[in-house]
Amino acid sequence: MSLAELSVNFFVALFALIDPVGNVPLFAAATVGATPAGRRRLAAYIALFSLVFLTLIYFSGLSILQFFGISMPAFRIAGGILLFLLGLDMVRDDFTARFADESEEGAEPLSTSAYARRRFERLVVPFAMPLLIGPGAISTVVIYAAEAKDFGIRGMGAGVGVIAAIALSILVSFWMTSLISRALGRIGMTIVVRILGLILCAMAVQFIIAGVAASTHNLVRHDAVSPYETDK
Template sequence: MEWTLISSFAAALFAIINPFGNLPIFISYTAGESKEVQRWLAVFIALTVLVFLVIFLISGSAILKFFGISLAAFRIAGGILLLLTGINMIRGQHNEQARELAAKAYTNHLQEAELVYRKILIPLGIPLFVGPGSISTVILYANEAKDFSTFSGLIGVIAAISTLVLIVLLIGNLIKRLLGQTGLDIATRIMGLLLTAIGVQFILSGLSDATLNFINPKVL
């Protein structure tokens, strides 16, 4: 089992899913709901993360082959996406987008069932928790796994992070009181810095493959 790959995958996936950074929008969307409804929404969102990412982990390589996309090209594209996402998180634009989406929830006059469904899937489940960045990260790391035990470890990471998402959302109000908005913003920027570095590493790895190792991505 490649523990280095698994730990790197855990760090990258945690940074881009960023349950603490997405916590304010969850609280904003569910503020008017009962505690029971909030708990069910947290469960559904965690299951959304688990199911969708495992599907892309298993079928990601087949998707690339179907569209004729080389792994090097996908590494570069995924790295650029992670880089841009990380920069937006560092600059605070990620939180601004979340607050704009949260504000829209209060202008919705659809029936309660439709509103709850919308809360679960758009934008809480997709694309905030399961978006292009997390999907590309899963596919990239799935192609790096060389044996079944490592692949199983990647599935375990997804399950663990999904569980962490569930816990964070269940105790969201407590976390927000402890950290405050400033603390959440700081945590988001730290995750953004980590994500930016991982994105650059993916770009270098893709360029290395595309240029027949003329560019060496290894850290000296």
């Protein structure tokens, strides 16, 4: 496999796993009531975090998890629990209420940068990780980093370029959130929040099932871990 083919495959796999376009409605739900400028700044923070974190994983591999003695199945289960709690908040409508109320409570309105920093602190977990950057994305970065070593510095540079392109796709996708919010309206956003909350809960349970299956022997059936896997 050439370096160009490796880079293209890496980008396609990572883009499919992170799915920035598919997460736009969820980002819109998480920023109900935000100004367009505040939402753009928050999107920039999330994209920058993705760039830095994935680059760190690209060069360090699983060393960080190994240092703390954390396995990928354990990471997947923990991520599933966090996503489940987030999904419950969205289904109960506490999620949108929490963001809308905060913008009204302060005696002085927050500046764009202050709003983005405060919201980023609350969304970095579980939105940026593990929803955007989950175990699948982390393991994919580690695998392609190992393959890129065969190309030396060029390979490592190409990998960083792919990660930068993914971060840019997150930024551009989330900057389109205002268009989606105007199209759906407040009622439409409320409906989206509740539906996505249910989907997140189901995704969280699937994460936990996969984590349990990977850490046990024949405790979970294969078709429960990968229900839609086609036979080749």
